[in-house]
Amino acid sequence: MSARRVVPGIVLAAVVLTFASAFRVGESEQVILTQFGDPVGDPITDPGLHFKAPFIQQANYFDKRFLEWDGSPNQVPTKDKRFIWVDTYARWRIVDPLRFFERLRDERGAQSRLDDILDGETRNAVARYDLIELVRNTNRDPDDIPIEAQEEEVILNIIEKGRDQVSREILARAATRTTDLGIELLDLRIKRINYVEEVQRDVFARMIAERQRIAELYRSEGQGEAARIEGERERDLQRIQSEAFRTAEELRGKADAEATDIYAGAYGRDADFYAFTRSLETYETVMDADTTVILDTDSELLRYLERPR
């Protein structure tokens, strides 16, 4: 019966020991063994099943993946004294878990150190540059901008460095300070930039003013163009009418001249007879019921009245 009790006891002890000494390391993990709090041996970065001295050693897990750091929005003045909110994010990883463990203990410690370092460097960088350097990225060739968009003069100020380069600068400066912590900073980018409330209001007011200016431009363009067309209309009208008048008068003049020539040619042959016949015709038209005619008995008509012979 004693053997029956001992065997399960041995088995149980073996199982307990195995479970206490074996540990698994995931693909995304790395482990530092500590013995009574002191790190022992090299960090374990190879995933799989590993063993340690049971009970006295402890496995401390660290993440091997790219980790995030998301900055809290900072209110920072730029070099040209504009107050903006800057929100950055960074990616980092634990490259030296031993040092990381010594310096920071865990990720929470790391996050707060990163807050200090990255927020500080971001602040410094933002204060060193004009806002435009943080907003623009390249001096994009205005040729790239389609014609339709150029309704107003394009106010894209020239930049020296641009957002990409500024963030790279922040990264470089911060990276020198984090290597000591067993941390590698891989990337830092400005996620959001926004005007602070009061500035925003001013910017909106400016945008509104700008829009109104453009609206006025359109209206005045419309008025100007309409006036021009109106002028054109008036000019064309005058031209057409006067040209027609001139042509018509020329034609009439020519006709009159020709008629005059014709009459002169005909009547010139016997001007006296013309005067006689024309006068007679005139009598017929001129004399009517309102006319009083006084005829002399000597006249051609009445001369036979007294002296029939």
Add this chain to the structure above:
Amino acid sequence: MTFGNDRDDGGEDRRGGPDWHRRPTPFDQYARDLQIWRARAMRSGGSVLLLAAVLAMGATLFSMLYQVQPEEVGVVVRFGRYVRTTEPGLRAKIPFVEQVYRIPVERQLKEEFGFRTAEADVRSTFSTADFSAESMMLTGDLNVAVVEWIVQYRVEDPYLYLFKVRNVTGTFRAMNEAVMRQVVGDRTVTEVLTVGRQAIETRAEERLRALTQQYEMGITIEQVVLQDVNPPDPVKPSWDEVNQAQQQRDRMINEARGEYNKVIPRAKGEAQQAILEAEGYTLNRVNRAQGESARFRAVQEAYRRAPDVTRRRLYLETMERVLPRIGARVFLDTDLRGIVPLLPLDSLRAAVPTAPAVPAVPPAPNAGGVR
């Protein structure tokens, strides 16, 4: 299926095991079978151990088999170490030692920025919460635009997706915001709001693709689609005003053109009319002149042959035609010429209607001549 049933009964047994013979027989066939089976097990002397073994086997089988859905792949790790990726279907793994992650690689994933679809449907509803912090951004001319967009992506490399980056979605969102602001930051507000959409989408897509590569996230960008792109709310009315002004301009120009078109073609026609009328006048004038002179020539021709008599005839005939129409006729003797100034012409005229002096006129000689 049998192993599942065994497990169920085993479980029941574990609860009611020790005092099974004191309880009444279970109702179903199953239980009776089990009793026989259990009795046999008792005879062999290791009933509890056997049951435990059966249980363990069931658990093992359960832990061994797994199913991968058609849009997924399974990523198998052994003691945390990656060993293989498996295709859809029923698959087996080493129980307890191996673990499987199922990653939907074929499924299109989507992230929304500046808005959230609350319920996707024929008519989707959108969350009413304010996401303007995500979508409000500065343009290259230091104005503000509100840009909403979505990104469609897929898991391309499940290994990277699982093991390279922690919180892929969160990182991806941060990346998106940074990239979109970078792209918009290089453009004027007008461009962003009007003509630049396509270019922005393309550019953002390129940059995101490069960045996901760099970050080894194991995802692939399928499409970046800009949604609403607006000026900030307080500025919107003035933006509309510009559109309105543009319309106004076009309308004014069109109206002026209309007025032009209303007047000028008509004036052209009228000009033509005036010229044609003048031409008509010309024809009329010349033809008349020619006609009249021809007539004169003809008459004069005849007159020259007998000038004296013709002259008298013409005169007298004219008188004959003219005098009857005349209101008052006064005949004077040559000797009385001196009294003319004293003649009461008005009274003479007044008398005309009542007592015409017609009888005084003798018929002219040669009356009834040529008319």
